Amino acid sequence: MELVEIAVDDKLDVIFSRFKNAKIYANREILLPDYVPEELPHRDNQIIELATVLAPALSGSKPPNVFIYGLTGTGKTAVTKYVLRKLVVKAEGTVLTAYINCRQSNTNYRVLAELSSSVGKPVPFTGLSTAEVLNRFIRGLERQAKIMIAVLDEIDWLVKSSGDSVLYHLTRLNSELKRSRLSVIGITNDLRFMEYIDPRIKSGLGEEELVFPPYTNKELEDILRKRAEKAFRKGAIEDGVIPLCAAIAAKQNGDCRLALDLLLKAADLAEREDSSKVTEEHVRRAQRELEKNLVVAAVKTMPLHVKLVLLAVYLLEKEGVLKNITTGEIYGRYRDLCREIGVGEVTQRRVSEILNELDMLGVINARVVSLGRYGRTKIIKLAVGEKSLLEGFRSDPGFYTMVGSIINSRPSS
DNA sequence: AATCCACAGGAAGTGCTGGGCG
DNA sequence: CGCCCAGCACTTCCTGTGGATT
Numbered sequence: 001m002e003l004v005e006i007a008v009d010d011k012l013d014v015i016f017s018r019f020k021n022a023k024i025y026a027n028r029e030i031l032l033p034d035y036v037p038e039e040l041p042h043r044d045n046q047i048i049e050l051a052t053v054l055a056p057a058l059s060g061s062k063p064p065n066v067f068i069y070g071l072t073g074t075g076k077t078a079v080t081k082y083v084l085r086k087l088v089v090k091a092e093g094t095v096l097t098a099y100i101n102c103r104q105s106n107t108n109y110r111v112l113a114e115l116s117s118s119v120g121k122p123v124p125f126t127g128l129s130t131a132e133v134l135n136r137f138i139r140g141l142e143r144q145a146k147i148m149i150a151v152l153d154e155i156d157w158l159v160k161s162s163g164d165s166v167l168y169h170l171t172r173l174n175s176e177l178k179r180s181r182l183s184v185i186g187i188t189n190d191l192r193f194m195e196y197i198d199p200r201i202k203s204g205l206g207e208e209e210l211v212f213p214p215y216t217n218k219e220l221e222d223i224l225r226k227r228a229e230k231a232f233r234k235g236a237i238e239d240g241v242i243p244l245c246a247a248i249a250a251k252q253n254g255d256c257r258l259a260l261d262l263l264l265k266a267a268d269l270a271e272r273e274d275s276s277k278v279t280e281e282h283v284r285r286a287q288r289e290l291e292k293n294l295v296v297a298a299v300k301t302m303p304l305h306v307k308l309v310l311l312a313v314y315l316l317e318k319e320g321v322l323k324n325i326t327t328g329e330i331y332g333r334y335r336d337l338c339r340e341i342g343v344g345e346v347t348q349r350r351v352s353e354i355l356n357e358l359d360m361l362g363v364i365n366a367r368v369v370s371l372g373r374y375g376r377t378k379i380i381k382l383a384v385g386e387k388s389l390l391e392g393f394r395s396d397p398g399f400y401t402m403v404g405s406i407i408n409s410r411p412s413s
Numbered sequence: 414a415a416t417c418c419a420c421a422g423g424a425a426g427t428g429c430t431g432g433g434c435g
Numbered sequence: 436c437g438c439c440c441a442g443c444a445c446t447t448c449c450t451g452t453g454g455a456t457t
Contacts, residue, residue: 352421
């Protein structure tokens with residue numbers, strides 16, 4: 001007993017002191033995803049544009065609603081937060097802001113609930129009607145008598161899962177407000193977003209539009225260098241590390257968040273194994289681990305049938321008989337699986353929807369094609385490595401006991 | 414030029430859960 | 436307590452469609 005405790009104690013000591021005497025980091029926080037740096041290199045144009053558009057708020061008039069497009073990791077969120085932060089300071093209490101991530105708050109109710117609590121009127125997280133929550137928000141905002149700028153990040157998730165009725169209300173809210181004003185900043189990485197919303201909202205929401213181009217390889221490298229300078233100790237990273245991170249991210253549509261994640265993860269790996277330098281090898285391992293984490297996290301929260309559909313895709317791809325896997329083939333395979341483990345099947349309509357969900361999660365690539373005489377369908381490919389996926393399936397023990405034998409019974413047939 | 418496949422994907426509804434409100 | 440509400444996973448029924456083949 002005594003011995004064990006001492007042993008654990010020793011280990012803790014080693015772990016803690018390793019971080020206390022960090023060899024790699026000077027300040028790890030600088031690499032965290034929600035850190036907004038003091039300057040945002042290569043986004044000057046966007047910062048100035050957005051600031052120009054929002055500036056009227058400082059003289060007490062309502063800024064236009066803004067729509068921001070750009071692929072993931074092009075700095076949309078960072079620029080918006082950055083400009084708003086400066087604006088709020090300048091406004092000295094006359095401007096109110098709210099930031100809502102619609103991927104987390106992906107229902108009308110939740111968006112309104114967050115807006116309401118940011119004007120000092122918290123509401124229960126369920127139970128009320130949306131109309132009631134909207135009313136409370138309006139009352140709260142009126143009492144504040146301020147200009148409010150609400151940021152709806154990843155707004156496409158809200159519209160896809162709950163429709164655009166909240167947007168409709170929010171964009172025409174100003175006619176009901178006497179003492180306050182509301183401006184909406186919508187952010188999306190879906191460039192076709194405007195196509196599937198109501199034209200009445202479209203005109204209201206898209207008064208101003210900003211487009212964020214992807215970062216180039218060079219720009220990414222530059223950004224990483226600036227961050228790394230503050231985040232790491234001198235000489236803690238090998239020369240090739242930053243170019244490699246940048247190059248990997250540049251391939252992924254210039255995704256800066258990915259570049260930063262890679263660097264952070266690679267440095268964490270190096271730190272954890274007590275090495276004195278981050279190497280390119282660390283970056284490569286970080287890349288694999290990031291993908292694995294993404295998949296494991298995604299698979300963990302999936303409902304049973306979503307997992308089964310994903311498994312069907314996996315098996316079809318692994319068996320490799322068919323190259324272009326279609327919805328119909330997946331549905332067939334999925335039904336076999338259901339029979340094998342004795343659970344009820346869902347309809348093909350639902351499976352089609354599930355495939356769209358998996359596509360949005362980035363686990364598969366699905367795209368609709370017409371095969372002429374042979375109909376119209378989606379062709380589907382896995383977008384992640386088999387190993388990551390297997391890890392994902394294994395991370396849910398209940399699921400794995402059901403299907404483990406099926407997965408393993410076909411090593412390579 | 415017309416046909417027709419194999420689905421896509423919209424609309425509306427069901428049954429269930431988990432939570433108000435008066 | 437009874438009633439109302441939203442969200443979810445899913446169903447049923449449906450209309451729409453790109454383009455190779457007839």
